[in-house]
Amino acid sequence: MAEMTNVIELEHLSVTFGKRPILKSLDGALKGRAIGLLGPNGAGKTTLIHTLLGFHPPTSGTARIFGQDIATEAKKVRASIGYMPERDAFIAKMSCVNFVRLMAELSGIPARHALERAHEALFYVGLGEARYRPVDSYSLGMKQLAKLAQAIVHGPKLIILDEPTNGLDPPTRSRMISLIRQIRDGGRARILLSSHLLRDVEECCDEILVLKDGYIAANCNLEEERKANRKFIELETRGGDRKAFAESIGALGCDYALSGERRLKVIMQETVEIKDLYRLAFEHEVQIRRLNFKRDSLEEIFLKAMENENPANGENISVGNGNGRADNGGL
Amino acid sequence: MAVYEHLYSAFEGEKHSAWSRFLVIPRYALREVFKSKLLVTMFILCFIYPLVAAILVYLHHNANALSMLQLNVRELLPIDASFFRTFLEIQGAFSFILTVLIAPPLISRDLSNNALPLYLCRPLSRTEYVLGKMAVIVFLLSVVTWVPGLLIFFFQASQGGFDWLWANLWMIWAIFFGFTVWIILLSLLSLAVSAFVKWRVVASGALLGLFFIPSAFAQIVNGLFITHAGNLMSMWASMNSIWRGLFGLFDRQAATVRARGANRQMIELVMMEPPLWASWLVIALVCAVCVWLLTRKVRAYEVIG
Structure with a gap:
């Protein structure tokens, strides 16, 4: 069918x-x-x-x-x-x-x-x-x-x-x-x-x-x-250089927005994977405490x-x- | 969807023809009917009179048997139109009792268990559903009415010879058509009652009431107004008129009664039966009303506008 x-x-x-x-x-x-x-x-x-x-x-x-x-x-x-x-x-x-x-x-x-x-x-x-x-x-x-x-x-x-x-x-x-x-x-x-x-x-x-x-x-x-919701990610971070971390994510081609002291919202690109975020966090000594896919629930x-x-x-x-x-x- | 595989699969084989699908309903219903001992007993009782009639026909043509039993059945009971009309009346009564036992749960049970959507969501129309239910009654009543009626007719023909058969050939039609009208009336009426009353016992009572109450009322009207016009209220009386008509035995002049006239002199009143067409009209109207009621009631879901 x-x-x-x-x-x-x-x-x-x-x-x-x-x-x-x-x-x-x-x-x-x-x-x-x-x-x-x-x-x-x-x-x-x-x-x-x-x-x-x-x-x-x-x-x-x-x-x-x-x-x-x-x-x-x-x-x-x-x-x-x-x-x-x-x-x-x-x-x-x-x-x-x-x-x-x-x-x-x-x-x-x-x-x-x-x-x-x-x-x-x-x-x-x-x-x-x-x-x-x-x-x-x-x-x-x-x-x-x-x-x-x-x-x-x-x-x-x-x-x-x-x-x-x-x-x-x-x-x-x-x-x-x-x-x-x-x-x-x-x-x-x-x-x-x-x-x-x-x-x-x-x-x-x-x-x-x-x-x-x-x-x-x-x-x-x-x-x-x-599928669409999988592109929107919300991160809760601690320590490190949060701004530099955000900019490095931006350098991968993803849109981002910093909110509050710990939150970071990211719109992922097709070519970017979650492990890339963890890699960048490690490089900027940022701890990712929480990673949420934005979910437009039913x-x-x-x-x-x-x-x-x-x-x-x-x-x-x-x-x-x-x-x-x-x-x-x-x- | 094999049992061991537990997988969903479509049916790939050839399906049976759409026109005959409604016949599945009576097949299953008949299986249920014959599970009841009461119904089986009643069904067997329905063959008693045909058996008696067949014995009478046999005795009628068997001089040895008559002499052995020292009977003169030939004079007592001629095998003619009256014989077969009596057969219709007696088997008509038995078939009515059989209908009272079989028909009430046919639709009411489906209605009370919300089964109608299950039938009607399949390639089966409302008409086919009613025809399927009707087929249960038609089949069982046919087996106890016109089938033995015609068998006895042909038995008599085999005994009476070709001349008798030729002279009475028209009776085949009268037996078959007389019973068919009765079966159609009974099945439509009982299904309409079944569609309106959800409880079997109440439906059986309602069916009995529909026959006996108007008949009783007809007798009261006839008695009070010294007439036979009240017979039009009784389905049984109307059917009897139709049967008499079919066997050429209908006589409008039913009886004469003596009554005191205006100047206190005794006068003789001729009681006239309602015309035959009026009886046909009554039966046709009852059938039409039943069809209308079934059209209204046999629906997957009732809609309140």
Whole structure:
């Protein structure tokens, strides 16, 4: 799967319930391996997911998943998607393996392969030993894993996960996150992860879409952002000739700024490495007590997006626009 | 995604055709149905009358057996349109009880466990989902209604000879179509109830109520106003009229009653059944309302505008 393929394209996508607009002319293209969908309650995250799945018809505009229109090619779109809903969802009085097998068959997998895939999916998510128990008897964490198994059993190209770590205890959460990362790194499926937990998104996603009041408040590539942040370094120094040390760093071609008595901020060049800084510090008898990469955390990005009072006025925030992905303006 | 490898992989094989995908639903549902001893017992009971009917047909054509049993079944029960209409009525009643046991959890269980998004996020439309659920009822009811009905018809034809078959060929249509209308009505009605009531017992009660309360009310109206127009309120009465119509036994002049007129003289009133088209209209309207209710209720998520 080519890395730069558009996973989801939004084209003036609007959804209205009754007279209440929920999604307001969304535009943009999402390309990440794992896309985080963030936003406060009522921002339209779940509605966007449901619209992509064809549960709600768009009022105007459209969206495409892997180039297929969600309105005109709904079945093809859904065939390439695996969906893990937020709420408890299962088929009662059915063993987990039969439940996952049924879901595989409904996705088009022939009966003879569906059972095999169901077993594999359940072992993959860690429910192998409990697969013959009815899903009703599962704990919350196990039900979440069963939902993940049914979402991946048919090997979809896009897996939509709606709050996958909701209500999970720390070990189960960490297992869920590790599974998501494993799928992401495998490269055979893209992931759209909707979560309230910024930490989950930060751990799993390389691109985020922040929604606010039905608008796109931010769309940023976390991977690019992380790369960009690696250039900004803050040093805390003691002793020696701090000024000479700073000038020698400047001589390497890096911009620098002295702040306070001990702080030194440096913008690194591609050719300069951290060990060069240590070498210069040694030469100028300066002790480097602390070295911090400036990190524009997801929380900061999210808060910036939330501060933007009215993203509808074309003030759409786009952070870390490393691969020209600030193209959802015009909102 | 092999078990030992624990790796995620896409399915590379050939998928089965999209049109037949909804048939997966009844396959799994039937497996669940036959796990219940009560349902299996009821299902077996549904074959008692067809067996009795088959024995009657056999006796009808077997003089030796008749003489041994010292019976004159030929005079008591002729194998004609009335025989098969009675078959429809009795099997219709059995199939109704079977529906009350099978249908209520079909959609309600999915609704109460939020399973609808799991079905509908796959390449399966809402119509296909309902058709899949309907297929469970249609299959089971077919097995106890028109299938044994036609088997008995052909058994009778084999015994009665070509002349009987030729003269009664139209009954094949009447048996099949009469039961089909009944099955469609039962399946749509029970699925609509199942989509609205989340609890199985309540759904079963509601289904019984929908048949018996209007029927009782129809009897009250008929008694009070000395009419048969009240029958239009009863789905069972309307279906009976349709079946009689299909077997050429429908007579609008249902009965005559004696009543005291305005000048205190006894007069004879002719009780008229509602016209046949009105019964068809009632059944069609009930089906249309059920389809509308299913359209409203069978959704992945309910939207409050």
